[in-house]
Amino acid sequence: MYRDPVQSLEPLPSRPAAIRALRVGMIGIGTVGSGTFRVLARNQAEIAGRAGRPIELVMVAARNLVRAATVVGGNVPLTDDPLRVATHPDVDVVVEVAGGTGPARDWVLAAIAHGKHVVTANKALLAEHGAEIFAAARRHGVAVAYEGAVAVSIPIVKALREGLTANRIEWVAGIINGTTNFILSKMRDEGLDFAAALVQAQALGYAEADPAFDIEGIDAAHKLTLLAANAFGTSVRLADVQVEGITALQRVDVACAEQLGYRIKLLGVARRSEEGVELRVQPALVPASHLMAHVNGSMNAVMVKGDAAGVTMYYGAGAGSEQTASAVIADLVDVARLDGTHAAQRVPHLGFHAHAMSDLPVLPRAAACCAHYLRIPVHAASQIEAVSGWLAGQQVPVRQVALAAAQPGMGAQVLVLTQPVRQGTMDLALHALQAHPLVAGKVTALRVEELA
């Protein structure tokens, strides 16, 4: 049996009595900031035991100092000047949880220029200014960590940047906006239309008074750009995402999808093909038997297909004070664990080192290929064969065709699931179909994602 030669010579190293704490300056003490303060305080012993040293909040910048004082008490110095936190010599890491993009960009760049690591949960900031911020961080050798910017409670950035590094990632698909998933779940479970479900979401605090950012898919697009960059080693390109929200979604389509064995989810999808990368946020049909179809309420989930790991999925809350704090603090522990080394940039900001980033072309809408669901109002149920035959003649191969189950006040509707087809072909066919004498009303088209 092998014996460790030094076993009896060298004692286990004990930790030094006083270890230098990681000193955190926080900008913003709203929902996320106060959650971070609370969790850092409540779990301080456990967090220090994991990090190897204490994580200490040494300074907070807030607009409303009176309100801030009620959160952090008398022991943390307060300032109303975020740049003071960003540049203060006693701060090792700046946590930016104030939100917004213009001023937040300035604070983050100032912190980086002063050699400080940055932790942020600000997806809009990174989606818009990520390229500039990450380049500055590379020059200064500091970490910019942002686990809280995507599907907050789920360590999905870590999974992509570190857990799945062996893989060529084929696609990422996520339910990455809790507000819209809550609304879609209500529409399905209670047969509500969009407007009624939105009112419920607002009443329960799942949607803002101005919900446009969520329901139009912008928030999901921000997150998708970060997921795609980490998956494929491309830069962050918000402008290239095709974005469609759920405001136009009708409850009849929720019911018809159900009839065909599908559920409708707002999916962010990033897919790599030989020709380029497809980036889109759209409501899509997912098979009812698929795990993603069972992600309900305000929960989030991200599915990743890698060539070695196969499909893996990550599920959890996508919003919330302490849920976001969980991600922010995990990023702080990552920084704290690099104590005494110069490997702050251990993990490249977007998963790949700068020299290995590729700028895969983003596919134009017409080039992307996907199966589709169509709901076609017709004058008579007997026209089902004619519709199906007409589509085949337009190079839209049909996989399944059915009549919609009768609903009050609704005329005959033909439901079609197509084979995968180029969006350009589909768009042309839809344009012609809408004008066809067979058709008695507005045709609805949604994408189908088998996620296999």
Added chain:
Amino acid sequence: MYRDPVQSLEPLPSRPAAIRALRVGMIGIGTVGSGTFRVLARNQAEIAGRAGRPIELVMVAARNLVRAATVVGGNVPLTDDPLRVATHPDVDVVVEVAGGTGPARDWVLAAIAHGKHVVTANKALLAEHGAEIFAAARRHGVAVAYEGAVAVSIPIVKALREGLTANRIEWVAGIINGTTNFILSKMRDEGLDFAAALVQAQALGYAEADPAFDIEGIDAAHKLTLLAANAFGTSVRLADVQVEGITALQRVDVACAEQLGYRIKLLGVARRSEEGVELRVQPALVPASHLMAHVNGSMNAVMVKGDAAGVTMYYGAGAGSEQTASAVIADLVDVARLDGTHAAQRVPHLGFHAHAMSDLPVLPRAAACCAHYLRIPVHAASQIEAVSGWLAGQQVPVRQVALAAAQPGMGAQVLVLTQPVRQGTMDLALHALQAHPLVAGKVTALRVEELA
């Protein structure tokens, strides 16, 4: 607007032309080893782009050198002496994928003593010898990484050790054995009994010729000990796990669980309470509406409840050549990313630094508290009230009681779901119930996990 003062002065650093590769010595070139070789070769550019340097296989130890040569070709030196790989000066990291516990322990300890990092997918080795191996690694300042040892394709060790570090973990519950989940899915979907489902699993390669290790729950217990140690900061204690496999499970109970709105899964559960830690592997009822109930076939999933993040879930393949390689290579990339620093032990082996580990007591069976499912054969359906009343008198509060739907050849059966109750109380009540004149046959008891 803030301007980065060095933007125009300092060019982006370019990578040096030749970066020192991370040199890997592999022990074992079976299913996992050959998958690792294949993925390292296929994705070498992408992996190097993520790791910051190439990862190069420089030596392989195998029992059958002829077979090994057919896998790795002529470019990698082969040896039949694992200790040569473990101690060779040209090797930076030893990948142990040979399996087994005795000799593997010696090789791993030898590698550690020679200052080499170790990556292994050997759950049995770590469950049995983890304490000794991690202590040696701490002394020598090397990493021992083992993402591949638990639910291979899912980066769950990383999620627990790094992603959820802000949290006090309350419980971890996992479907962490693919063979048994395949068998249970077959039993439910096709109404098979255990023996018939096992035969199918063997025919399809989901179960070994000698399946005891999987179906008796031992494999799941190995993984659970590693999950629990990382979740709670306790040492690895295989002997403390209560283990019950699925060999005694009857298809009638699969059907009766379904009738009550539940599915049966082999769950590994680690739960922390004020009194201590509960560690058990058992078939348990999970609500059919719960995401874990939809983890089917040979797939694995682990759910974690943290006090800040709430519930998060991680899903993916639990076995397979390249699926395991995905985890092994992610561990190698982690090591490669520490290039030039002395932070090899950046993340403590079991999540917590040694001084912060706690030895929470493991609860004895009788002290654990859980809801139960009971199937009680009775002489007549009319006895349902009497059974329910009798249980209440034994301090077993009943939440739901029903008659089992008729099945061919089966007499009347009372189904009971209890409120959470101490296992000690339940065991006493079951003993008395079995002898009660109301009861017409063997009483079946299974635990119920709401996982809320």
